[in-house]
Amino acid sequence: MARLTPSGAVPAPGPGVRPPGPAEDLELSGIRADPLAFLENLTTEYGDLCSHRTSDRTVWFANSPELARHILKDNYTNYTKAGTPDDFMLTPLLGKGLLTSNGARWERQRRLCAPSFRRVAVESFDGLMVAAALDLAAVWGEAADRGETVRVDHDVTALTLRVVTAALLGSEVASVGHRFGQAVDDINRFIGHFDGASSGDGEFRARLRAYAGAKGFLDRVVDTMIRARRLTGPQGGSGDLLDAMLGAPGRDVDSLSAQEVHDQVLTMVMAGHETTAKALSWTLHLLGRHPEHAARVRAEIDRVVGTRSPTAADLPGLVHTRRCLDEAVRLFPPVWLISRLAVHDDLLGGFRVPAGTLVCVSPWTLHRHPQHWEAPEEYRPERRHDRAGHSYLPFGGGPRVCIGQAFATTEAMLVLTVVLQRLRLTRAPGSPVVPEALVTLRPRDGLVMRVERRHG
Structure with a gap:
């Protein structure tokens, strides 16, 4: 005691x-x-x-x-x-994956997953991240040519899902990306509004049916990925996270049971894409509202990267871009309650x-604490987030700090670089953005933005 x-x-x-x-x-x-x-x-x-x-x-x-x-x-x-x-x-x-397990089970899973999230491993996926960002920028560029707005939150959710499944699990799920995003929305809506007291009303039953359908869909996607890997075997080299979970030869870990593998894959797919998508959405939203910082970011990208595709080696030079991302998740932390x-x-x-x-x-209130942040409601990327200690917790804190922190920030930075290198995104008239605190912090009615190609 x-x-x-x-x-x-x-x-x-x-x-x-x-x-x-x-x-x-x-x-x-x-x-x-x-x-x-x-x-x-x-x-x-x-x-x-x-x-x-x-x-x-x-x-x-x-x-x-x-x-x-x-x-x-x-x-x-x-x-x-x-x-x-x-x-x-x-x-x-999610079952008992890394996010929801405790004690010895959590320690075992953390050891198993850690090698896949070391910075050197994460940075080896920069080409995959950039390729996904280039595809997104191309789609948004075509929307700009047609004078259409884009649904930023759904599109970046599909992107981050594609990246995490390809990088960590060796699978391609681009064909179900948007359906996956809708499933996540249905799950958030049910979990975020469940209070245990309205289980008999029609609205609750409708949300429950949507939740059950979404969970069934996610379970089928995960089981398909696992069955495919069991058939094909290890993907070469040192293997990926799914190889480790299946007990591939050469990995110094005990293999997991079939249920543990399912739970861990679902956890990595969900946690590995959802929070990164929200961080990207909120950053693009705030840059759209603060054109002076968006202009500084574009100038920095032009200076450091030019017109070529970025790599992980470029990221240390994108100082203001990183500060804009850090400040966005201060104001709108995807995980708002621990x-x-x-x-x-x-x-x-x-x-x-x-x-x-x-x-x-x-993190929502800590990041707005007036004793620790000057003008806390204002978007000020020049703040020193790296010195804020436990007043700044976008990835949690302590031993259970998010294992995917390096993966998420590397991906978000590369996507921002590719998109802002090519496009300008601004607020869409008549599309208010209100934060909604469900499982994660999300734009209540989505994030719709205007887009145009850069011409210098």
Whole structure:
């Protein structure tokens, strides 16, 4: 059990005393109507360590870098994903893959996957990433010639799906890219709005049917990829992530069971494309709203890359481009809420945390904390994100920081470079962009933008 009161410290409040927050129980449906506003209002009124109650549980909310570091890094073994809303929402969909497993199972899976996500391995896929970006730029260029707008969020989702399946799993799913994106939308809509209290109404049943159909479709896609690899065998060289999961010769890992392989492949496909697609969408949206930064990015690309196709070796020179990406995921972090369950009693911000307490950290509010970010609501790419510590958590923090961070940033940077090298994207009139906090943070009604070819 964790030590509760450090030597010399003022004793924590006794059991049952929770951090400040609303006295009355809150309806979950009311929170889910606008969770971002709820979190902002909660921290504004009650401070960086606060709480609220619903009919079935008390939730603590930690909103300082120090508290986030304690939960996600310093004492991370005491804060598990098991039993959290994340676990409740994602495990029925993903099974027990890297994102949803815990303890020894998670450690084994992390060791198995780590070689495929090392920077040298990631950068070897730059040609594949650029090829996908060139195809996207060509499609958008044709739309520009016809004077049509483009649905940015769906198109970049299809792109990131193509990249992750080809790079990590050796499969090509371009033919189902847009259908896959629709399936992800259906899953997000069901999970993000599920509150357990509306299971009898017609809208719920419609969302449930869409969810069941989407999950069945995703399961069939994953099973097809696995069966194809079992037939063809290893893909040459040192093998890819799917080879490792199937126990290919020469990989120093134990092979996984058939169900574990399915769960891990589905996790990599979902997590490996969804957050990167959202990061790209929000970056293009903000550059469209801030033409001065878009112009600086294009000038930087022209100087560093010129008219040739970029490679991973060009990325260190694209300093302002990277800052624009980093600032976009500060303002719109794809993963907007991180939830953990206390395994043992602990001390957090002067309060005793009882075992079994749900404790949450939100990158959305941390990234807008006025004590750590000047003019936090403004898009200022010149900020130093690399020095922000646990006030900046677009990929989480601690040992469970996103394993695909290097993959996601390399892909996003190369796609931005190719697209902005060739095209200008601007806001489409009459298409408001409102963030919606479901499983990930997404544009509620999609992201529609105008596009035109660059002429210098």
